[in-house]
Amino acid sequence: MSDRYEYSSEEEVRDTTAQRPHVVILGAGATLASFPEGDRNGAKLPLMNNLIEVVGLSPILRRYGISAPPGANFEDIYSELYQLGADAKVLREIEAQIEGYFSALQLPDHATIYDKLVLSLREKDLIATFNWDPFLYQACYRNRQVARLPHVVYLHGSVAIGYCMEHRKKGSRLGQCSVCHEPLTRSRLLYPIADKNYTSDPFISAEWSGLKAYLRDAFVLTFFGYGAPTSDAAAIALMKGAWGDVEQRELEQTEIVDIKEEDELTKSWEPFIHTHHYDIARSFDESWLGKHPRRTIEAACQQILEAKFIDENPAPQGLALLDLQKWYQELAAFEDQPEAG
Numbered sequence: 001m002s003d004r005y006e007y008s009s010e011e012e013v014r015d016t017t018a019q020r021p022h023v024v025i026l027g028a029g030a031t032l033a034s035f036p037e038g039d040r041n042g043a044k045l046p047l048m049n050n051l052i053e054v055v056g057l058s059p060i061l062r063r064y065g066i067s068a069p070p071g072a073n074f075e076d077i078y079s080e081l082y083q084l085g086a087d088a089k090v091l092r093e094i095e096a097q098i099e100g101y102f103s104a105l106q107l108p109d110h111a112t113i114y115d116k117l118v119l120s121l122r123e124k125d126l127i128a129t130f131n132w133d134p135f136l137y138q139a140c141y142r143n144r145q146v147a148r149l150p151h152v153v154y155l156h157g158s159v160a161i162g163y164c165m166e167h168r169k170k171g172s173r174l175g176q177c178s179v180c181h182e183p184l185t186r187s188r189l190l191y192p193i194a195d196k197n198y199t200s201d202p203f204i205s206a207e208w209s210g211l212k213a214y215l216r217d218a219f220v221l222t223f224f225g226y227g228a229p230t231s232d233a234a235a236i237a238l239m240k241g242a243w244g245d246v247e248q249r250e251l252e253q254t255e256i257v258d259i260k261e262e263d264e265l266t267k268s269w270e271p272f273i274h275t276h277h278y279d280i281a282r283s284f285d286e287s288w289l290g291k292h293p294r295r296t297i298e299a300a301c302q303q304i305l306e307a308k309f310i311d312e313n314p315a316p317q318g319l320a321l322l323d324l325q326k327w328y329q330e331l332a333a334f335e336d337q338p339e340a341g
């Protein structure tokens with residue numbers, strides 16, 4: 001038994017023993033925090049309370065005589081139209097406008113939090129996103145040669161993703177299945193209605209099954225910029241069911257990366273939080289991902305199970321994309337070596 005109480009960053013870099021996954025749930029707040037200046041061309045990233053203006057839905061709503069006061073929440077408007085059995089034409093026009101806007105978004109050329117996010121997890125880990133935008137797919141694509149990346153599931157669909165259900169393949173919406181060579185079917189976006197059905201669409205249903213399987217084994221669960229909106233009640237119930245009873249999870253860690261006040265956050269997240277084992281981080285850099293890239297579970301086990309004082313191993317700040325990729329590539333190189341005695 002070790003009589004040492006510390007776990008240094010040198011030890012962390014060489015330690016790749018963890019098998020259990022880290023699951024990261026992304027919400028719209030993560031995108032906004034990652035692209036404060038907008039996308040590559042300066043296009044703004046909407047939240048639900050400004051989506052109508054940002055995406056340019058007002059002219060469509062006006063044409064159908066629907067009034068949406070400034071600052072109206074898109075979830076409320078859409079949900080209400082849906083419940084009233086609104087003319088299907090207006091819903092389809094709204095959806096087409098949204099898909100067009102999100103489809104055109106592109107990652108900026110410089111290094112972004114999304115690059116760090118995908119590079120800070122390993123193949124055993126999972127990112128589950130509620131976001132429709134193409135950034136996560138684009139970040140995985142441009143970093144695919146740097147290191148082995150985590151698995152990704154799209155809980156509400158994505159404008160970037162297509163799939164072949166028969167061969168269990170997914171990829172670029174414009175691509176083809178690597179087995180049957182048929183064009184991939186575009187994933188549908190799941191729109192905000194109060195009683196969302198996560199099982200009626202085969203792709204979305206498969207994505208949720210993936211999340212549930214990972215959640216059952218996860219040692220750390222991070223919510224990054226996910227506001228747990230009331231229209232996501234079904235999603236929250238599903239996640240809670242898969243994470244299980246907090247009393248049975250007393251050694252695992254829940255982490256919330258958000259800028260909201262602590263009181264407000266703990267209230268929303270109570271079902272996931274065991275008495276002591278939760279952390280609140282104000283930014284990606286303060287999170288387990290930012291402090292212990294590619295070794296989050298190793299570091300968490302040392303701190304929580306071994307009660308050691310752990311060092312940190314953050315990527316240097318302000319690196320250009322190529323330098324950032326080189327830093328992660330060097331870190332990932334330790335994952336292929338037999339463990340040093």
Ligand SMILES: [Zn+2]
Nearest residue numbers: 164167177180
């Ligand atoms: Zn196929």
